[in-house]
Amino acid sequence: MNLTSNLIESCRAQFPALKRQENGQPVVFFDGPAGTQVPICVPEAMTNYLLGCNSNLHGQFGTSAESDELLIQCHQAHANFVNAGSGNEIAFGQNMTSLTFAFSRALAKTWNQGDEILVTALDHDANIAPWMLAAADAGVNVQFVDFRPDDLMLDMEDLQNKLNHRTRLVAVGCASNATGGINPIKRITEMAHSVDAHVFLDAVHYGPHGLIDVAEWDCDFLVCSNYKFFGPHLGMLWGRPELMEPLSPYKVRPASNNIPDKWMTGTQSHESIVGGMACIDYLAGIGKTISDNNKLNRRESLKIAFEAIVEYERVLSAKLIDGLSAIEGLQIIGIQDKAQITERFPTFSIRHEGIPSEQLARELGQQGIYVWNGNYYAFEFSTRMGFEPDGMVRIGLVHYNTMDEIERLIETLEAIVSREATQ
Numbered sequence: 483m484n485l486t487s488n489l490i491e492s493c494r495a496q497f498p499a500l501k502r503q504e505n506g507q508p509v510v511f512f513d514g515p516a517g518t519q520v521p522i523c524v525p526e527a528m529t530n531y532l533l534g535c536n537s538n539l540h541g542q543f544g545t546s547a548e549s550d551e552l553l554i555q556c557h558q559a560h561a562n563f564v565n566a567g568s569g570n571e572i573a574f575g576q577n578m579t580s581l582t583f584a585f586s587r588a589l590a591k592t593w594n595q596g597d598e599i600l601v602t603a604l605d606h607d608a609n610i611a612p613w614m615l616a617a618a619d620a621g622v623n624v625q626f627v628d629f630r631p632d633d634l635m636l637d638m639e640d641l642q643n644k645l646n647h648r649t650r651l652v653a654v655g656c657a658s659n660a661t662g663g664i665n666p667i668k669r670i671t672e673m674a675h676s677v678d679a680h681v682f683l684d685a686v687h688y689g690p691h692g693l694i695d696v697a698e699w700d701c702d703f704l705v706c707s708n709y710k711f712f713g714p715h716l717g718m719l720w721g722r723p724e725l726m727e728p729l730s731p732y733k734v735r736p737a738s739n740n741i742p743d744k745w746m747t748g749t750q751s752h753e754s755i756v757g758g759m760a761c762i763d764y765l766a767g768i769g770k771t772i773s774d775n776n777k778l779n780r781r782e783s784l785k786i787a788f789e790a791i792v793e794y795e796r797v798l799s800a801k802l803i804d805g806l807s808a809i810e811g812l813q814i815i816g817i818q819d820k821a822q823i824t825e826r827f828p829t830f831s832i833r834h835e836g837i838p839s840e841q842l843a844r845e846l847g848q849q850g851i852y853v854w855n856g857n858y859y860a861f862e863f864s865t866r867m868g869f870e871p872d873g874m875v876r877i878g879l880v881h882y883n884t885m886d887e888i889e890r891l892i893e894t895l896e897a898i899v900s901r902e903a904t905q
């Protein structure tokens with residue numbers, strides 16, 4: 483079952499932002515890895531909440547009781563999204579970074595001097611810096627797992643060599659926001675567990691492209707951000723309840739000591755959490771449409787949706803690789819061999835030998851093609867690659883992007899590159 487062009491069009495029709503024009507042309511949103519656009523059901527759910535039932539929780543009156551009930555449903559929806567056992571295993575927060583800082587401080591209290599933790603040179607700094615700072619406070623060593631020089635994928639041999647009986651944690655991304663490379667998550671958890679280390683997964687870049695499955699991956703903790711998968715600005719943290727319960731996060735005294743509430747400091751953005759459920763149900767809706775079965779449960783629907791999204795995005799990736807490879811002086815960073823396409827998501831960083839990344843992104847932006855430039859906080863990677871301070875240009879596709887948009891990008895890039903060559 484796949485995403486037909488009719489279905490893509492019906493998805494696109496749900497995103498009002500995709501109607502935006504720049505200089506008389508439709509805008510191409512290739513900036514998804516920094517935050518996707520949202521389907522109309524997301525702001526509608528948020529508005530309905532704010533206008534109809536806005537309240538703090540646990541009060542003795544109607545809107546508060548309704549908020550309590552709605553929030554329970556939201557926890558459940560997010561549990562379905564990551565395949566957690568119950569809604570209580572999901573904590574919300576402002577974003578992945580804030581949740582990781584709070585979580586790392588609490589987890590570090592369980593470490594002893596001389597322990598080690600592993601982070602990777604491929605990760606976003608939000609899955610590196612919080613661990614380095616917590617480790618420094620706890621007197622714990624931090625080791626960096628490298629990436630392979632050829633295809634820039636995580637070096638699993640290096641991971642194996644660095645894991646040892648002192649390793650307490652492996653903090654690793656599910657997929658790189660710089661190269662699009664997908665890490666072998668299940669293998670990583672098996673390797674870490676063989677030395678009794680825990681695994682903390684950053685699923686932020688994975689969320690819009692693949693089905694997250696904490697049960698199948700057998701990981702211990704996972705963070706994600708809804709604004710990367712068609713939702714509002716919101717972060718979520720999942721952890722195995724038996725590991726989360728004994729931890730003591732920094733919190734105010736009257737707040738609950740139970741999961742998930744002890745992680746959710748202060749009053750949450752209820753409207754964002756409600757919008758978070760709406761974006762999950764948008765994705766589940768794709769699965770229901772494809773299977774033509776409205777009765778499928780949310781998890782089953784998500785599974786079907788992501789099978790189709792993965793397949794469609796691989797076709798987009800293949801076309802983009804062909805187009806980019808033919809442009810003189812352009813380097814694709816990461817996997818470009820189509821035989822390895824299953825190991826990457828459609829996030830492509832590029833560099834041109836003669837055109838600074840900022841200029842390239844600006845010129846594309848002026849022509850209505852929105853891409854990101856810089857290091858996108860994959861700072862360790864960009865530094866080790868020698869890309870600083872120019873960074874890279876990131877073309878990030880999601881399922882609402884089309885083959886026509888890729889053709890427009892390639893034509894525009896060719897025109898920019900050939901103009902520069904003749905100057």
Ligand SMILES: Cc1ncc(COP(=O)(O)O)c(C=O)c1O
Nearest residue numbers: 577578579606608659686687707
């Ligand atoms: C892979 C990855 N991890 C973590 C983050 C940080 O997420 P947040 O903005 O929710 O803190 C990002 C944001 O770009 C990301 O791409």
